[in-house]
Amino acid sequence: MLLLKELPTSKSLEKFVLRYPDADIKAISDFVNLLRAFSDVSDALDKLLARHGLLQGRWWVLVLLMRQDDLTSSPSDLAAKAGVTKATMTGFIDGLEREGLVQRLMDNNDRRKFMIRMTPLGQQKLDEVMPDYYSRVKALMSVLGDAQRDALVENAKTLAANLDTMK
Template identity: 30%
Template sequence: MEEPDKDHVDKILAQWRRERPELDVAAMGLLGRLGRLRAHIAREQETVFAKYELTSASFDVLATLRRSGSPFQLSPGELLAATMVTSGTMTNRIDQLEKAGLVKRLDNPEDRRGVIIALTPEGRQRIDAAVTAHVANQQRLVAGLESEERNALNALLRKFLATFE
């Protein structure tokens, strides 16, 4: 039986310490936990998104458009910058969302060769419902931490993320 406050990563670290005691595996523990948390959280989020016939990818595009404010339109380049995916991936996401009637392509009035991606009324309704459920799910997922712990973890993660961004 596992000790209280021990997790799967502790078992892995103990095995490495036994087999390679000269290695400092502290960073492995931190990054391993972040990776495992990311996988658990992603599964929980996908479950919520599926209730709205969305995936994390489609949610990301719709949410980016929604939070951009009225008229809920962005160029494909602006969507790319906000979502950090390749142009081919974004084109595929937009194609799928357009087929589902959640976004539409409009002529870009500032660039006759370009388009603007806009939320449709159905897309706005879907993302508004999904983001409400998503926020409630996120609150549920962090409920095991006290408010002070969430604040401290958030501050540390912000600092760590800043080293990459």
């Protein structure tokens, strides 16, 4: 993902308005600032997880498995819950399996299928990562009051509900 380090100034955006009169400088400026902030948050999460030897996609698989009472799920369910393709999920699972963090189990009802279960080593990895994650998320979010956080989340949800306009 490209992380734009230098955000456009109002002056530079005005050049675009001259060429594209329908451009709304304020909307564009707000949008790129949001993109930058959310990219920076995701990048910070990547760095936190990397200190624990994880990539974000693999971490999410472990988190999704932890949500299950039996720490087990199908690859297709994991892909759907993570919002990735089955092929991408297979890559995550392959890497986690190589590291001994998950195992593939044959489905007793259909031998053509298999399930993914978090191993004790996978649970140990989460037990190592999650306290650090929770501590750092708490510290990050503490710069906003409850009302600011509620407004931020609601506004982000409103934008997400309107993403069809970008397609």
